[in-house]
Amino acid sequence: MRIGGLASGMDIDQMVKDLMKAERMKGDKLQQKKQYLEWQRDDYRSMNSALFTFDQMLFDDMIMQKNFIQKSVSVSDSDVAAVNNVGSASEFSGTLEVAQLAKAARMTSGQATNITDPTKKLSEYFGTGTQTISIQAVDKEGKLQEKPVEIQFNLEDESLNSLMEKINEKTGVTMFYDSFTQKVSMTAKNSGDAKGTAEIVLGGDFLSNQLHLSATNLDSANPANQAGQNAKVTLNGLETERSSNIFNIGGVEYTLKGQGKVNYQSSPDVEKVYDTIKNFVEKYNELIGKVNGELNEKRYRSYHPLTKEQREAMSEKEIELWEDKARSGTLRSDFALSSGMNKMRLDLSTPVAGLPKDLNQLSDIGITTSSNYLERGKLVIDPKKLKAAIAKDPAAIHKLFAKEGDVEVVDGKPVVKNETQGLARRLRDAIKGTMEAVEEKAGKAFSVNNTFSIGKTLDRLNDQITSFEKKLFKIEDRYWRQFTMMEKAIQRSNEQSMSLMNYFK
Template sequence: MVGIRVGGLASGMDIDQMVSDLMKAQRIPLDKINQKKQFTEWQRDDYRSMNSLLFDFDKFMFDGVMKQGSYLKKTVSILNPDAVSIKNINSTIDFSGTIKVNELASAATMSSKIPTSITDSTKKLSDFGVAAQQITIQAITKEGGLQTEPYTLTIDPTVDTLDSVIAKINKDSGVTAFFDTTSKKLSISAKNSGDIASSAEIILTDNGPGGGKFFNDVLQLNTNNDLAKINGVGKEGVNASVTYNGFDLTRSSNTFQINGVEFTLKKKTDPEIVSFSSSPDVDAIMDTVVKFVDKYNEAIDKINKKIKEDRYRDFQPLTSEQKKELSDKEVEQWEEKAKSGTLKNDSILSGSLNKMRLDLYGSVSGTSSFKQLTEIGISTTSNYLDGGKLNIDENKLRAAITNNPNGIYELFQKSGTTTEEKGLAQRLREAIKSTMKDIETKAGKSTSVNNTFTLGRILDNYTNQITRFNDRMMQVEDRYYRQFTAMEKAIQRANSQSNYLMQQFSN
């Protein structure tokens, strides 16, 4: 702790200002260390921004040109789209055929035989004499079979209302229940359509006491929809019936797949036969490839600019004292120059660019069709200043998509054991991951501890130097004050002696 200093009483000098001026010269080496530390921090941050750029590009490739679904997009022509909708799911080839809708699938339903004794669905069930009990529900599944694990619900009539029970059933079981407050009847329908030949599609079971069973006695429901149908308060589920390319098929749902193509039935067409055919959705597939090219060009443009950025060595990071002497605008302009060139001619980034270019322009061996980007209309620009940006011949790319979209997928995504056998996107991802690893070794991540990466260890060293230098500066400053204090004391003694002599001479 520094005590209060009062100097210059004897000499009349501004000791604090003199010490401050002397310390400015002493602080010059410390300012240089702080400037080096600041520049290293900027360099670390710029490395990390490059890693974020590469990570985004890598993810963009994975979600775009490397997804087979990107090339399976098809335009489907249907003679009667009001009756049937068709979309491709995973068929790699074009398809065509005919379909006739003989019957639409529908869900099984059932309802109360007579009005229930429940007059208010918001009141507790105990108000209507309902006993505590357990109920179970089995219903048809999406696959067209009966649930093997029934839905089970324990009813607490002191807590539950009919509305709360219905809410639980609708949320977790295979049926949907609805209470009509006017007729006081409950309606239940299966969530999935279709017919189970060997069983009912909805089966209700309760174990309440005699005369108090929830489904049978309280809600006046049959134990299953087949019995409800006999009693005139229910119906069976119905399977969809179609004639596909002359072959009769049944499905439990109006939406189903055949050979990777999804059909959704909307209405009966019998006796009309609906024809359909598909072709590649050239615009959608082209959009995927174009976006990849744009993202690649954006990435190499930003990396190129960073490694070619000028380094202004006359513009060193500003110290806190220097910032005080400048306006905010001047500080901003200065630091724009000072931050420039942190990654100029960086070997990691320039090496990565070269590797990416080589990987992208090389041939892919073992493909069934396209082996190079130029074969699908993608080449480098003629201007060497672009740094290897890609250019698209739209007509050639459209033709390649029209003729063989899966061949383009193979060009990008083909797997292999050697670089030559791997698809272009596979190679790029490997190059990107290698670069990101090298950058991480040098600049770490936002969560990294300084001693785990190169620049972090350099920053720790600067911090230690600054700490030691500050300790030494305090010693130097203290020495200056001690010297000036000694001078003040000497002047004070000289003044005292002079006053004494003058006094003696006067006597």
């Protein structure tokens, strides 16, 4: 704690502060440079984040074939069956005749149980003790499970409701209790005929003696029991059976609803494929708009990051307006980003080698570059031409975007020929190269500073700032020592003056 000016009457503290302001100017410049580099690093990473998001979209939407083989299927009678494409790349049509629907096996209590309230403990109806039950049921393939599922329970701990919850969760059947008849019903979760054996097989005294269920669903002693049944269909003249009413053949999914005969015909789902390509164009335009905005953003060189003292003297709105200009242009004319954008534009305008001449570039499907040079390469869609191309051959459009390139050996290493790759694959390669170049400058969120160029510069600045702060401390201490010496000298002078004056009294 320092108190100055007692002898001189000067505001020593303020004088030291004013002197230190001049000394701190170099330190402020270091802090401002550090802040600017941090802004620049963050802006680079923001660009890489946008590039990564676009890259993921390219893979999910433009590389995956499923987005280009979407089809609408017309069925002559929707009450008999529904037909959907799930994996067929080619068009399809045919007839489907449903002679019999698949049914699930079912079992019901042969007589009423003693249970009147399914929420009460089972011990109130059947005494105490531990019971074990086992349940086997038909699986999704229409075959009886190899091993039964066993459930052990204590009558004092379980109610019928809690036991049925366990059965429904752990086994291949669903079970419910009817309070009117005081019976339980059990149905296999999967439909179908197990062929030569039952579809539900039960074990345990509790199921047979207390709930009055048969040993299998084929027990004819209880007429309420029902055997499982396969669906019987004739598909394009071929008679076949399926354990479920929903099945897949050759990438086409059939959902049976009732008996009868239908004709079906597929056609490209033009609107869905169009929306996929439209989304690609919109995301591409959004990306290059964002990157070009950064590349051409004005740099206000007279606006530097604010120092602590400057921020304290300004309002929040003034700080916001100032920093908008101070942070502007951090990536202006950046070589890595501009090179990446140029390569992406070139990749999209170059025909794909190995494809038919009438369908090897974007313009063939109605996508062209904007004639407005200010938009810097944004894409424009001709909806009518694009939809016509989709209706004609969506698989060919998929190749335009997703074709795998030819490989050649260069210096003993396999290299993919860029001109033979689909447009989306070219863009992904260009994005990868751009992101790597940006990462060399700005790293990633989890990167340490010594692994990228801006980080290394920040480390050097931090060392300089630390060293300068130590130097400032020494300078301030020197100023105080000098003023303290001056105060002592003035004090001695005053004492001598007083002593001399006393001699003249």
